Amino acid sequence: MPLPTGTDMHVNSLLTNLSVGWMTDPSLFIAADAFPVVQVQKQTGLYAEFDRGDFLRDEAQVRAPATKAAGGGYKVTTTSRYDCEVYSWGKYVADQDRDNSDDPFKPDQDAGMYLVQKRRQKEEVAWTTAFFGTGIWTGSTTTTDLVAGTDFTAWTDPASDLIGDVDLQSTEIESNTGQTPNTLVVNRRGWNAIKRHPDIIERLKGMGSPERPAIANQANVAAILELDRVLIARAPRNTAAEGATDATDYIAGNHALLCYSAPSPSLNTPSAGYTFRWTPQDGEGGAVVETYRDDRRKADWHEINFAFQHKVVSAICGAFFQNVA
Numbered sequence: 001m002p003l004p005t006g007t008d009m010h011v012n013s014l015l016t017n018l019s020v021g022w023m024t025d026p027s028l029f030i031a032a033d034a035f036p037v038v039q040v041q042k043q044t045g046l047y048a049e050f051d052r053g054d055f056l057r058d059e060a061q062v063r064a065p066a067t068k069a070a071g072g073g074y075k076v077t078t079t080s081r082y083d084c085e086v087y088s089w090g091k092y093v094a095d096q097d098r099d100n101s102d103d104p105f106k107p108d109q110d111a112g113m114y115l116v117q118k119r120r121q122k123e124e125v126a127w128t129t130a131f132f133g134t135g136i137w138t139g140s141t142t143t144t145d146l147v148a149g150t151d152f153t154a155w156t157d158p159a160s161d162l163i164g165d166v167d168l169q170s171t172e173i174e175s176n177t178g179q180t181p182n183t184l185v186v187n188r189r190g191w192n193a194i195k196r197h198p199d200i201i202e203r204l205k206g207m208g209s210p211e212r213p214a215i216a217n218q219a220n221v222a223a224i225l226e227l228d229r230v231l232i233a234r235a236p237r238n239t240a241a242e243g244a245t246d247a248t249d250y251i252a253g254n255h256a257l258l259c260y261s262a263p264s265p266s267l268n269t270p271s272a273g274y275t276f277r278w279t280p281q282d283g284e285g286g287a288v289v290e291t292y293r294d295d296r297r298k299a300d301w302h303e304i305n306f307a308f309q310h311k312v313v314s315a316i317c318g319a320f321f322q323n324v325a
Contacts, residue, residue: 028234031127035273036265051075084278089118090303115304130310137318139173148323155193169319179260182228187252189325254325259318272317278307
């Protein structure tokens, strides 16, 4: 056998054009899209609310000649409060680690990527806690959460009335608020049940053409359900402590939220929810990573700061379906 062999003459080294990382695709997060963002200059503050009943009451009266017009008014509250929490996370990059790193590692760039991921995860978890759970919404026909098996049939069941369920709750919200629900939020498992539902597949047959049949994408399903959009909350989270076996699943549970989400924040505009961002501490929602020099450690400290609150503003503008899949 000739010596040296090919194995003797090769030393394994890291590829410089490939590495395996776990940065979640930004499109999987919905926290920044579901409700309008309100930029605020102070950490806390108040906003005005007009009384819904006063505006929806039929009170105008016939006016007889030479008489004074009937009239009234409306109540306003100015006690509703927002309160933006400040969050941060950081990572050291030591000079020795930077100077000793080889491709494909870029310690400072990798640290920035890691911090942006932490921000997106925190905002998505906070969104789910604020909006995508039980005991939050009051706009349904029961004025509480709609429970699969009790109030409706889970949408994984082909015999369920998916379109009828959405229609019924849309009608309920509209009849009580004057706002037509325009948004449905589900996680991936809920979306899988919707796009495979016989009612959706049947309606798709009337869309498109023989040459280009319609597919069950978000836009087409939204059109069938008479909504502006369907949002799929697909971001995952590891709930295990460091060092324990990973425990990953979708951040959002197997539920659905039907709601009216205002196109943008403005005066005299209701919305199921808003996201308040404290602009001086948040950079208007941008992922700004700051770097500070720590000479005592011979390292650079990279940190990300952000300040926000996801807040239910009009609970009657939402209906929550529990365990759709």
